[in-house]
Amino acid sequence: MTCRKxxxxxxxxxxxxxxxxxxxAVRAHIDACLSCRKELGEYRQALTRLKAAAKAESVPDWxxxxxRTLAARFQPxxxxxxxxxxxxxxxxxxxxxxxxxxxxAALTMxxxxxxxxxxxxxxxxxxxxxxxxxxxxxxxxxxVWFLDKNFEWKGDEN
Amino acid sequence: xxxxETEKELVEMVLSGRTEAFEPLVTPYRQPLLALAYxxxxxREEALExxxxxxxxxxxxxxxxxxSRSFRNWLFQIAANEARDRFRKRTREKAALENAxxxxxxxxxxxxxxxxQEIRSEILQCLxxxxxxxxxxxxxxxxxxxxxxxxxxxxGCSSISVRVNLSSARRKLREAIRDNFPHLKEGR
Numbered sequence: 001m002t003c004r005k006x007x008x009x010x011x012x013x014x015x016x017x018x019x020x021x022x023x024x025a026v027r028a029h030i031d032a033c034l035s036c037r038k039e040l041g042e043y044r045q046a047l048t049r050l051k052a053a054a055k056a057e058s059v060p061d062w063x064x065x066x067x068r069t070l071a072a073r074f075q076p077x078x079x080x081x082x083x084x085x086x087x088x089x090x091x092x093x094x095x096x097x098x099x100x101x102x103x104x105a106a107l108t109m110x111x112x113x114x115x116x117x118x119x120x121x122x123x124x125x126x127x128x129x130x131x132x133x134x135x136x137x138x139x140x141x142x143x144v145w146f147l148d149k150n151f152e153w154k155g156d157e158n
Numbered sequence: 159x160x161x162x163e164t165e166k167e168l169v170e171m172v173l174s175g176r177t178e179a180f181e182p183l184v185t186p187y188r189q190p191l192l193a194l195a196y197x198x199x200x201x202r203e204e205a206l207e208x209x210x211x212x213x214x215x216x217x218x219x220x221x222x223x224x225x226s227r228s229f230r231n232w233l234f235q236i237a238a239n240e241a242r243d244r245f246r247k248r249t250r251e252k253a254a255l256e257n258a259x260x261x262x263x264x265x266x267x268x269x270x271x272x273x274x275q276e277i278r279s280e281i282l283q284c285l286x287x288x289x290x291x292x293x294x295x296x297x298x299x300x301x302x303x304x305x306x307x308x309x310x311x312x313x314g315c316s317s318i319s320v321r322v323n324l325s326s327a328r329r330k331l332r333e334a335i336r337d338n339f340p341h342l343k344e345g346r
Contacts (some may be wrong), residue, residue, distance in 0.1 A: 011328035012321055015299070017306055046332040047300065050284060054301045059193035060202045062209075067188065070210050074180045074217050 001029040006036045014043035110136060165229050172220055180217055187233050188213075190302075194234055197285065197297045198241040208244060212237035231304060235312035238294055245290055287334045292327035295320050300328075 006029045012018045013026045030036050062070075128150050134143040171179035184191075191212060195205035215236050216223075223232055285293050291313075298309045299320065306324075310317045 009325075011325040011332075014328065015324070017299075017321060017324060042336070043328060043332055046335045047328065049335065050331060051300065053284075054197075059189075059196050060205060061189050062192060062206075066206065070213060071181045073214060075177055 001025050003033060003036055006030065007039060010039055010043055014040060014047060110139065166225060169220060169223065169225065184213055184216065187230055191233055191237055194297065194302060195237050195241060197301060198238065198294060204244065208237055208240045211240050231308050231312060234298065234302060238298065238312050284331055284334050287330050288327050292323045295323040296327040299324055
C-alpha cells in the first residue's frame with residue numbers, strides 16, 4: 001500500500017471503521033511508515049479530544065416545566081386505539097371505493113328485474129339489418145343496437 | 159444495543175392503551191435526545207423543538223417500532239430526520255428571504271446579532287466546519303457511538319455513504335483543530 005492510499009483511509013482507520021482486509025493492509029503500511037504513523041496519531045488525538053470535549057460540554061437539559069408540558073401531550077392520542085387498516089388508507093382510496101360502490105348500486109337499480117328488454121324493431125320485407133332497442137322504464141334511457149344479418153367476418157385485414 | 163425487557167414491557171403497555179407508560183419509557187433518553195438535537199442544530203431553542211417533535215412522533219408511531227432494534231437508536235433516527243427536515247425548511251425560507259431582501263434596503267438581521275451574542279462551545283465551533291450530512295454522521299457515529307450500520311439506518315443512507323462522510327468529517331475536524339483550536343489538540 002502506498003502512503004497516498006493509506007492517508008486516504010486514515011480517518012476511517014483511526015476510528016476503527018475499516019473492513020478487516022483494508023484494516024490489515026493499512027496497519028501493515030503504518031507499521032513501516034513513520035510519516036503515516038504520525039498522521040494517524042494526529043487523527044486519533046483529534047478524535048479523543050473531540051469526544052472528551054463533547055462529554056465535558058454542557059449540553060442543555062429540559063426544564064421540568066418543558067418536560068411536563070410535553071409529557072401531557074403523550075396522553076390524548078392513544079396509539080393503541082389504532083384505526084382499522086382500511087381507515088388508515090389515504091382518503092382518495094376510500095373515496096374511490098365509495099364511488100365504485102355507488103356506481104355498482106346505480107347500475108343494479110337501472111338494470112334490475114329486466115327493466116331493459118330487447119325489442120325488435122318492425123321492418124318491412126326481408127330486412128338485412130335488425131335493430132334492438134333497450135329502454136329503461138324508470139329513466140327512459142334508450143340504447144339501440146343495429147345488427148347486420150349479412151355481415152361476414154373476414155378476419156383481420158392487417 | 160437492543161431493547162431491554164423493561165422497555166419491551168413499557169412498549170407493550172403503551173400499545174395496549176396505557177399511554178402513561180410512555181413517559182417512563184422515554185425519560186432515560188430525554189437528555190441524550192436533546193443533546194443530540196443540540197449538536198445537530200447548534201441552537202438550544204431549535205434543539206428543544208426537534209426533541210419535542212421527535213418524542214411526539216415516536217409516541218404516534220410506536221406501533222411501527224421494531225422491537226429488535228435499540229429504542230435509543232430509533233429515537234435518534236427520528237430526531238435526526240426531524241433536524242434534517244427543519245434544516246431544509248430553514249434553508250428554503252432563508253433563500254426566499256434573501257431573494258425578497260434584494261429588493262429592499264439592507265438591514266441588520268436580528269438573527270445575526272443573536273448569533274454573535276451566543277457563546278458557542280468549542281465542540282460546536284468545530285462541528286460548524288462540517289456539512290449538515292457530515293455533522294449528522296460524525297455526531298451519531300463518533301459522539302453517540304452508533305455502529306456504522308445503525309448510523310446508516312438512522313440517516314436512511316448506505317454504509318458506504320456513512321463511511322465517505324465520516325472520513326471527510328474526521329479529516330475536516332483534524333484540520334480545524336490543528337488550525338483553529340490548538341488547545342483542543344494539546345488537551346488543555
